[in-house]
Amino acid sequence: MKRRNQGVVKIFCCIFFILSFAAPHSFCQKPSFRVLAFYTTTVERDHVDFANDILPFYQKLAARENFIFDTTTNWSNLNDEVLKKYQVIVWVNEFAKNEVQRRAFENYINKGGGWLGFHVSAYNDKYTQWPWFVQFLGGAVFYTNNWPPLPAKLIVDDNKHPVTKGLPKTYISPINEWYIWKPSVRLNKDVKVLVTLDPSNYPLGKKDLITEGDCPVVWTNTRYKMLYMNMGHGDQVLTNALQNTLFAQAILWLGRKH
Ligand code: ZN
Secondary structure (H helix, E strand, O other): OHHHHHHHHHHHHHHHHHHHHHOHHHHOOOOOOEEEEEOOOOOOHHHHHHHHHHHHHHHHHHHHHOOEEEEEOOHHHOOHHHHOOOOEEEEEOOOOOOHHHHHHHHHHHHOOOEEEEEHHHHOOOOOOOOHHHHHHOOOOEEEEEOEOOEEEEEEEOOOOOOOOOOOOOEEEEEEEOOEEEEOOHHHOOOEEEEEEEOHHHOOEOOOEOEOOOOOEEEEEEOOOEEEEEOOOOOOOHHHOHHHHHHHHHHHHHHHHOO
16 A cells, blocks of 8 residues: 555656646746735725736736736735735726825835736825835926827837847837826936837827926836826726837846846
């Protein structure tokens, strides 16, 4: 009986050994990094719609590129204990609103944690009262937006950067609500602007208009491991394969950056 058990164990070991060669990526490789995405279902419909598109997009990418992509709607997970398990956190259309979450976020970022923010995640105004976050963004304070949401021509400022590589000099981005920030983050020497709203779009909007100004829409503050993207409004954002490459390269860049 004992000998038979040993035989069974040997057979299982052999199968395991063969499978680990047959499927090295899915079977035995350690995930290269871990991501936790925070989102919410209690905000405006268009912002939830985007979350419902981008989260499965990243889950599929995680399976292909061998990283972990976890999601939560519980913002109290924005604490030291949870954050230390992840190399990147993503904010989809929401941001930290209380002091406890904000301090945990600052600690995480100051220790080298990565952040990818979409659309409303960077929102701040005179009532937000979080100066650290404004400097983290490179100085951007929300100024205005276009309405209704519209497609727009975007300029790719640098298509050699790992986030934007392979993109053309310009492309038409699907329907989105575009935000303009004042002052422009381009004035900050630590900020690298990767994509900008082409001024040829102006006036952009009908009810609410963007009529002038420098309007970066994707940028990184090089003092931190962070990237902000203005896209994130509605269910059309992921309909452009070219732009989807940008979303994929963004998370891979943050996850693999050391
Ligand atoms: Zn929006």
